[in-house]
Amino acid sequence: xxxxxxxSPKSGLRKVAGHPFSGFILIGVLLIALQVIAIxxxxxxxxxxxxxxxxxxxxxxxxxxxxxxxxxxxxLASLGTAGFVGLGAYITSFALRNLPGVPYLAVILFTxxxxxxxxxxVGFISLRIEGIFLAIVTLGLSEIFxxxxxxxxxxxxxxxxxxxxxxxxxxxxxxMSRQDSQRAFYVLLVVITVALMMLTxxxxxxxxxxxxxxxxxxxxxxxxxxxSLLKYRLLAFLLSTAYAGLGGVLFMSxxxxxxxxxxxxxxxxxxxxxxxxxxxxxxxxxxxxxxIVFGITPIFLQDITFFRxxxxxxxxxxxxxxxxxxMFYPGGLVQLAADTKHRLSRLLSRKSVLATGxxxxxxxxxxxxxxxxxxxxxxxxSARRQSLAQQLAGLAEQPAHKHVxxxxxxxxxxxxxxDNLSMVFGGLKAVDGLSFDVKQGEIFGLIGPNGAGKTTVFxxxxxFYKPTQGEIIFRDKAGAVLRLNRYQVHNIISxxxxxxxxxxxxxxxxxxxxxxxxAAHARFHSGLFAQFFNLPKVRREEKALRERAMVILxxxxxxxxxxxxxxxxxYGVLKRIELARTLMADASLIILDEPAAGLNDQETIELTELxxxxxxxxxxxxxxxxxxxxxxxxxxxxxxxxxxxxxLAYGTPAHRA
Amino acid sequence: MQKLVEDDKxxxxxxxxxxxxxxxxxxYIVEEGIPSVYWGTGSALxxxxxxxxxxxxxxxxxxxxxxxxxxxxxxAMHMPDLEGSGVEEVKKVGVIFSADDSGTQIxxxxxxxxxxxxxxxxxxxxxxxxNSQVADELTSQVAQLEGVDVVIIGGLQAYFNxxxxxxxxxxxxxxxxxxxxxxxxxxxxxxxxxxxxADTSDIYGGAWVVIDPAAQxxxxxxxxxxxxxxxxxxxxxxxxxxxxxNAYVVSAYSMSSFIALxxxxxxxxxxxxxxxxxxxxxxxxxxxxxxxxxSGGVDYSDGQRIGLDGMAFAKYVKGYTDPTLAFVTVDxxxxxxxxxxx
Numbered sequence: 001x002x003x004x005x006x007x008s009p010k011s012g013l014r015k016v017a018g019h020p021f022s023g024f025i026l027i028g029v030l031l032i033a034l035q036v037i038a039i040x041x042x043x044x045x046x047x048x049x050x051x052x053x054x055x056x057x058x059x060x061x062x063x064x065x066x067x068x069x070x071x072x073x074x075x076l077a078s079l080g081t082a083g084f085v086g087l088g089a090y091i092t093s094f095a096l097r098n099l100p101g102v103p104y105l106a107v108i109l110f111t112x113x114x115x116x117x118x119x120x121x122v123g124f125i126s127l128r129i130e131g132i133f134l135a136i137v138t139l140g141l142s143e144i145f146x147x148x149x150x151x152x153x154x155x156x157x158x159x160x161x162x163x164x165x166x167x168x169x170x171x172x173x174x175x176m177s178r179q180d181s182q183r184a185f186y187v188l189l190v191v192i193t194v195a196l197m198m199l200t201x202x203x204x205x206x207x208x209x210x211x212x213x214x215x216x217x218x219x220x221x222x223x224x225x226x227x228s229l230l231k232y233r234l235l236a237f238l239l240s241t242a243y244a245g246l247g248g249v250l251f252m253s254x255x256x257x258x259x260x261x262x263x264x265x266x267x268x269x270x271x272x273x274x275x276x277x278x279x280x281x282x283x284x285x286x287x288x289x290x291x292i293v294f295g296i297t298p299i300f301l302q303d304i305t306f307f308r309x310x311x312x313x314x315x316x317x318x319x320x321x322x323x324x325x326x327m328f329y330p331g332g333l334v335q336l337a338a339d340t341k342h343r344l345s346r347l348l349s350r351k352s353v354l355a356t357g358x359x360x361x362x363x364x365x366x367x368x369x370x371x372x373x374x375x376x377x378x379x380x381x382s383a384r385r386q387s388l389a390q391q392l393a394g395l396a397e398q399p400a401h402k403h404v405x406x407x408x409x410x411x412x413x414x415x416x417x418x419d420n421l422s423m424v425f426g427g428l429k430a431v432d433g434l435s436f437d438v439k440q441g442e443i444f445g446l447i448g449p450n451g452a453g454k455t456t457v458f459x460x461x462x463x464f465y466k467p468t469q470g471e472i473i474f475r476d477k478a479g480a481v482l483r484l485n486r487y488q489v490h491n492i493i494s495x496x497x498x499x500x501x502x503x504x505x506x507x508x509x510x511x512x513x514x515x516x517x518x519a520a521h522a523r524f525h526s527g528l529f530a531q532f533f534n535l536p537k538v539r540r541e542e543k544a545l546r547e548r549a550m551v552i553l554x555x556x557x558x559x560x561x562x563x564x565x566x567x568x569x570x571y572g573v574l575k576r577i578e579l580a581r582t583l584m585a586d587a588s589l590i591i592l593d594e595p596a597a598g599l600n601d602q603e604t605i606e607l608t609e610l611x612x613x614x615x616x617x618x619x620x621x622x623x624x625x626x627x628x629x630x631x632x633x634x635x636x637x638x639x640x641x642x643x644x645x646x647x648l649a650y651g652t653p654a655h656r657a
Numbered sequence: 658m659q660k661l662v663e664d665d666k667x668x669x670x671x672x673x674x675x676x677x678x679x680x681x682x683x684x685y686i687v688e689e690g691i692p693s694v695y696w697g698t699g700s701a702l703x704x705x706x707x708x709x710x711x712x713x714x715x716x717x718x719x720x721x722x723x724x725x726x727x728x729x730x731x732x733a734m735h736m737p738d739l740e741g742s743g744v745e746e747v748k749k750v751g752v753i754f755s756a757d758d759s760g761t762q763i764x765x766x767x768x769x770x771x772x773x774x775x776x777x778x779x780x781x782x783x784x785x786x787x788n789s790q791v792a793d794e795l796t797s798q799v800a801q802l803e804g805v806d807v808v809i810i811g812g813l814q815a816y817f818n819x820x821x822x823x824x825x826x827x828x829x830x831x832x833x834x835x836x837x838x839x840x841x842x843x844x845x846x847x848x849x850x851x852x853x854x855a856d857t858s859d860i861y862g863g864a865w866v867v868i869d870p871a872a873q874x875x876x877x878x879x880x881x882x883x884x885x886x887x888x889x890x891x892x893x894x895x896x897x898x899x900x901x902x903n904a905y906v907v908s909a910y911s912m913s914s915f916i917a918l919x920x921x922x923x924x925x926x927x928x929x930x931x932x933x934x935x936x937x938x939x940x941x942x943x944x945x946x947x948x949x950x951x952s953g954g955v956d957y958s959d960g961q962r963i964g965l966d967g968m969a970f971a972k973y974v975k976g977y978t979d980p981t982l983a984f985v986t987v988d989x990x991x992x993x994x995x996x997x998x999x
Contacts, residue, residue, distance in 0.1 A: 049660035147788075151756055159758040160680045160700060165688070178688065257681045302660075 028194035053298035058193040061290040066243020072280030074236035075216030080138030083145030086263035088248020093162035119241030123234035149260035161259030206531035207524035221505035226493040226522040279332030389617035415621040421470035430456040432645035445636035453645035454625040463489040494522040499591035500578040506566040513562040516549040519581035556580040572603035592624040658682040672917035695917035707960030717964040726766020731996040733807040751802040753785040754811030763811030795823035803829040839863040844983035863968035866909040872986030876950035967992035
């Protein structure tokens with residue numbers, strides 16, 4: 001018997017509806033239901049053409065899911081999708097026609113392999129060019145494919161197109177009739193579509209998806225957080241081409257005919273349109289977008305006399321939809337649905353959700369007139385933070401890197417040494433023979449007028465710039481002494497150095513909580529396969545790091561806004577997000593580039609307090625550049641003044657004063 | 658196609674147009690055993706010799722490009738026999754063809770026929786393949802035709818026009834008589850401004866539908882009159898405008914629909930009082946030659962599915978005023994055997 005106290009059908013339903021897979025499964029169930037109804041009604045409704053229309057939508061949506069990695073996550077524009085789909089289709093037809101003994105699965109795997117190899121080539125190209133130039137290069141690639149499809153007659157049968165006579169597996173192996181095979185393949189398509197939606201969702205929500213988004217929003221922040229642009233751009237292309245190749249296999253297997261005209265620039269643009277209309281990162285949206293672009297005519301409009309007689313109206317209508325969506329809802333149909341839902345809920349509850357969020361933005365606000373004095377508040381906050389830091393220390397550690405061997409020498413009390421560092425840009429010496437030490441656990445300030453070379457020094461330490469001359473030597477948490485020049489920029493965080501940026505670099509397409517998880521990127525060790533299937537290891541890692549992130553968010557007074565995107569948040573909050581990210585990285589050296597820039601007096605006081613607490617609670621060495629001399633004199637243990645890249649003076653604030 | 662077959666459950670499909678359309682559905686339609694009557698393509702997609710099983714439900718009419726390529730080479734070699742051609746001797750023939758299906762099939766046909774001609778009678782043949790449909794991009798390809806006596810242009814409308822235009826832009830190729838595919842033998846497909854200039858190349862082509870009234874037999878005139886009557890009915894009912902009527906009445910494309918219907922109805926009429934089934938229709942179509950005067954007859958007996966193998970030879974009339982006289986038949990309907998003098 002059900003326990004009335006704990007069971008509520010309404011809440012159960014809400015829980016099921018709230019599951020990220022519920023939308024995918026609903027689509028799958030509806031698609032299968034259509035086939036079942038067709039069988040029961042002996043094809044009266046839905047008609048065969050309608051089911052074929054949905055099959056086409058499924059196939060194209062699979063291609064679209066791959067495209068979401070590229071456009072939605074990695075922010076890369078490609079117009080070469082058509083070529084990869086065509087390649088998959090032609091390999092399938094060639095293999096099934098000419099190599100009848102080869103298993104269908106082997107055909108799929110071979111197609112994926114070829115797609116991956118070619119995808120890797122495009123991925124490498126993408127490292128050198130971006131934006132419209134990348135689109136043009138991929139367009140050129142697509143044209144190469146098109147010409148191959150037209151002219152490589154032995155492989156593609158040229159303009160006449162290639163075909164296969166029977167449905168793979170069901171007709172060829174199981175000996176089913178054509179009609180039954182078509183029905184069975186339709187069901188297989190539903191299973192593949194829903195499965196790929198789930199897998200794509202899993203990867204999108206994993207550290208890989210976050211890494212790609214970080215790369216899209218800020219390549220500098222991404223690299224500073226340990227994300228290799230090479231790896232993730234390549235990965236985005238590989239995934240996109242693999243999905244496109246699979247789409248080609250399915251296209252040929254179900255439709256059983258393919259001609260070069262299928263794979264022109266129009267196809268690539270239509271896939272782009274489908275993804276844009278739906279929402280560049282939404283899988284349900286991509287399915288809906290595919291329906292609008294590819295399916296609405298065969299499924300719905302072709303039975304309406306007006307559209308049958310005026311087919312151009314359909315293209316014009318789709319064109320208008322694309323223009324409207326890109327102009328008013330760049331997030332696609334999904335954004336439109338979310339906004340509508342948000343407005344409706346606001347209308348119904350008559351409460352402002354934003355107001356709720358905004359309330360939590362300032363530290364420990366109390367009602368006017370009842371607030372205790374600032375010093376009391378400060379002490380309470382400090383005590384609370386100390387307790388949270390202890391709690392954090394008690395959480396399971398997930399090391400970011402393997403132990404590395406010492407390859408240099410440093411005195412025991414020195415954390416970082418710059419030895420005769422120079423950085424030359426053309427004829428300009430931004431840093432000129434600079435040398436100083438930063439001691440373990442101190443707060444060190446680098447000051448100087450604008451253009452003195454302060455940020456360049458930071459960029460050299462974090463390897464955004466490779467110094468022209470000199471050494472940067474660093475002692476990591478484990479005590480190993482390393483020459484940083486030997487490492488690439490995305491490896492620096494795993495050595496224990498993390499930085500913030502002069503102009504705040506947060507990932508606007510992620511929530512504040514997820515921004516922190518990006519900083520822990522190097523601590524996710526699960527492989528791609530595990531992330532696709534969201535295996536227990538992935539869930540354990542995610543859980544542990546989310547717990548850690550929650551404590552850090554509370555430590556930085558960001559807990560109330562953890563699920564909101566950073567976009568639109570006050571500057572003070574954005575600065576605290578960057579600081580929270582440094583804590584998430586569990587670094588031994590935190591580099592802050594003008595942390596107080598853009599803050600008002602109150603925010604600056606609170607930030608000073610937070611930096612001091614961080615130093616106290618985490619024992620981190622803090623190295624900052626700042627123009628606010630009050631903050632520098634108040635915070636720093638030692639200061640180095642530079643001008644035109646040369647050291648002017650070095651000492652304690654009292655000495656400098 | 659699947660919608661027509663599976664949802665609408667049609668008895669037969671008459672007059673499907675376009676190579677790509679046909680390529681995507683031929684296998685399916687054969688598998689389903691649906692009679693397909695005169696699907697408009699010059700490609701070899703509906704070519705079966707002999708047709709077996711469900712392939713027999715395919716009833717092609719239009720000549721295929723391979724056959725046309727053969728005829729084009731023979732017509733090129735016979736140019737000196739043609740009054741007013743200006744060609745005295747054919748030592749060298751240029752074949753400029755599109756890289757697509759139609760062009761390459763015409764090229765194959767030319768090569769096939771070339772091999773069948775006794776060595777001592779063979780002209781030199783230059784083959785030039787083109788990819789572009791833009792005249793300005795064809796200058797280097799056209800330049801390779803310098804010195805040829807006759808040019809065979811193997812390609813559909815999209816290629817013919819730019820190739821012809823590029824040829825006229827080059828003094829070395831301007832004015833060389835050109836033989837084009839039968840699909841281009843319609844006034845609407847000719848770049849008239851250029852072709853009407855006195856010194857530009859004369860345009861010749863195969864005519865599988867005899868449009869020139871002077872060349873028509875009495876039976877062909879009857880067929881054309883019947884076709885015109887159908888069109889006039891369409892005009893009166895408002896289905897076509899006067900402008901459309903003027904264009905359609907001399908268009909081989911418009912006539913092809915009429916021919917397709919005539920071929921189909923020949924099979925149906927042969928059934929008389931019999932129940933109309935697909936098998937009965939097949940039997941009726943194969944029982945004797947299907948005679949359509951306007952385009953010659955087609956023989957489907959013994960599994961022959963090869964379309965027409967004979968064509969008349971037409972020439973574009975520079976500066977024509979009456980669209981029905983845009984092309985004049987300069988040589989009557991001849992098969993390959995007849996052209997070879999067999």
